[in-house]
Amino acid sequence: MEQGTSxxxxxxQVLGKEPGEILRHSLGHIARGSEGALFFQWxxxxxxxxxxxSAMLPHAGPDSRVFREVTQTGEAVARLGELAGSxxxxxxxxxxxxxxxxxxxxxxxxxxxxxYHAPLAEAHRALWDAGITADFAHPExxxxxxxxxxxxxLFLLSDKGAENLRRYxxxxxxLLVQYASGFVDDRMHARxxxxxxxxxxxxLGIRVEEHRPLRTDEGITLSDGSHGTVWSxxxxxxxxxxxxxxxxxxxxxxxxxxxxxxxxxxxxxxSTRLDDADYAALVGRLLQEAGVDPxxxxxxxxxxxxTRHASDGSCWQVLLNHTPxxxxxxxxxxxxxxxALAHELPPGGCAVLRGP
Numbered sequence: 001m002e003q004g005t006s007x008x009x010x011x012x013q014v015l016g017k018e019p020g021e022i023l024r025h026s027l028g029h030i031a032r033g034s035e036g037a038l039f040f041q042w043x044x045x046x047x048x049x050x051x052x053x054s055a056m057l058p059h060a061g062p063d064s065r066v067f068r069e070v071t072q073t074g075e076a077v078a079r080l081g082e083l084a085g086s087x088x089x090x091x092x093x094x095x096x097x098x099x100x101x102x103x104x105x106x107x108x109x110x111x112x113x114x115x116y117h118a119p120l121a122e123a124h125r126a127l128w129d130a131g132i133t134a135d136f137a138h139p140e141x142x143x144x145x146x147x148x149x150x151x152x153x154l155f156l157l158s159d160k161g162a163e164n165l166r167r168y169x170x171x172x173x174x175l176l177v178q179y180a181s182g183f184v185d186d187r188m189h190a191r192x193x194x195x196x197x198x199x200x201x202x203x204l205g206i207r208v209e210e211h212r213p214l215r216t217d218e219g220i221t222l223s224d225g226s227h228g229t230v231w232s233x234x235x236x237x238x239x240x241x242x243x244x245x246x247x248x249x250x251x252x253x254x255x256x257x258x259x260x261x262x263x264x265x266x267x268x269x270x271s272t273r274l275d276d277a278d279y280a281a282l283v284g285r286l287l288q289e290a291g292v293d294p295x296x297x298x299x300x301x302x303x304x305x306x307t308r309h310a311s312d313g314s315c316w317q318v319l320l321n322h323t324p325x326x327x328x329x330x331x332x333x334x335x336x337x338x339x340a341l342a343h344e345l346p347p348g349g350c351a352v353l354r355g356p
Contacts, residue, residue, distance in 0.1 A: 001029040002040050005066050006054040014052065020348040022069040023076060024320050027350050030080065031306035031318035032133075033088050037077050039070070079336050080352060083316055086308040091292045093137040094123050095151040103156035103188060111213035113230050114180055119152035122276070126283040131294030133306050143168045148290040150283075151177045154196075158186040162197035169203040170263030174290040176282075177204060179231045179271045180211065203267040205240030205260030208233050212251065220248040220272065222256050226281070228272030232256070235271055257282075298330045303345065307355070315355035321345040329353075 005022055008015040017025075026037040044055035056070045101116040120136075127134045127150075135146070139161035143149055149168060154161075154177070162182060169175050182196020191197055194207040201207055212232045214220065220228045224244040232251055240260035245253050258269045266289075274282065287293075295317065296305035302323040309315045316336070321327050327345040333353035335342035342351050 001034055002038050003029070004054045005039055005056055005058075005070055016054075018348075019065065019069070022066070023073045024322070024348070024350055026073050026077065027318055027352070028304070028320060030077070030083070031088070031304075031308065031320070033308070035084055037073060076337050076350075079339070082314075082336070083308055083352070086310040086314070086316065088133060088306060088308055089145075090133045090135040091146060091290075092127055092132055092134040092148045092150070092287075093143060093146040094120060094127070094134055095139045095149060095154060096120060096136040097139055097154060097156070097161070099158075099186060100154050100156040103184060104153070106188070110211050111231065113213070113216070114155065116153050116155075119178060119273070122279060123150045123152045123283070125276075126280045127287075128304070129280060129301060130284060130287060131296070131299060131305060132287060132292060133295060140164055143173065144171055146173065147292050148174045148286055149176070150286075151175065151181055153178065154181040156184050156186060156188065157182040157197050157200065159197065159199070162199040165267075166199040166203040166262075169265040169267045172264040174266055174268070174286060175203065176268045176270065176286055178269075179233060179273060183211075200267075201238070203260070203262050204258070204269045205238050205262065205267065206235050206255070206258050206269050207238055208235040208271070210234040214272075220246060222272075223247055224257070226278035227275045228256070229275065230273040231271075233271040235269075240267075240269070296330065300327060303327050317351075317353040317355060319345055319351045319353065321347065321349050324348065 003025055006016045008017060039056050041055045043057045044059050045051050058064055058066050104114055104116045124134060137143060139154060139157060165175060182191060182200050184190055194209055212234060214230055214232060220232060222228060222244040232246065234251060235255055237255055237258055240258040242255040242258055244257040246256045256271050260267045295307045299305055304320040304322065306318050307315055324347045326347055329342060329344055332341050332343045336352040336354060337350065342353065345351055
């Protein structure tokens, strides 16, 4: 994964990384399957369009914090050779389709607040906070290896993708589909007879008749106490169980959150955008029902843990402490970075623990 040594884009500013982030970011990539670390660029430009883009050797020269941290990162990566060839097996997938992204860029949609990336980021953040490693996957790809699949933003969904999701649920998977999904096919033609796409409606046991975007300053409360914004829908159940209803306007008493058991799996449908805390609670409930636990249970919020597995049964746990506090490890283990037994993660520190 290409990265800048000290470049973080924040709107109209370019911010610098904090001490320790060069190593943490590099190990974050390696934790998820990278076989090394890559920086752009080697020497910071003296002139031109990227004069102020960070580099391994900054304008300040080798006697600088950035160069020292880059050197330390190189030394750390050199100790991780035994991870080469190992893989990450994620139990959860978040569905991502570039065609669906472009579909939400066109003019004339029911709401300009239907954004593509924000729901994906929300889903990934909820999983990250829960300590769960997730893949991004295309809706037409093989999904049977995942215990939970989240579809946050599939306004466009092909017939093949809809059928693939139906089979996933029938085969025992747990699927969460979120609002405004499957409204158009892969030619941007509206689905007739109700949304979403036909095979997906079978998996979800619902039929959306009407979309009802919310005003910019409008919020809604569901019967379970959760709060929604941006969007709502008039839908009816066709076999699904209603878990929460709307308590707002013409939709009062209508289904807002549903669950449908189909085959040996279940399809959930959420027809509004929940606020962060309520959405995290829903994702936590789905993880529990799907039997998905964190890679390393018992770690506090802000400590990331990802496991890489080798074909011979070996495994390594990469732990990244994004907090300013020292964190005790659940069990002492050999740390490849220090070649010693580790008992805790220092503030902002990392460890690559060799598993049994």
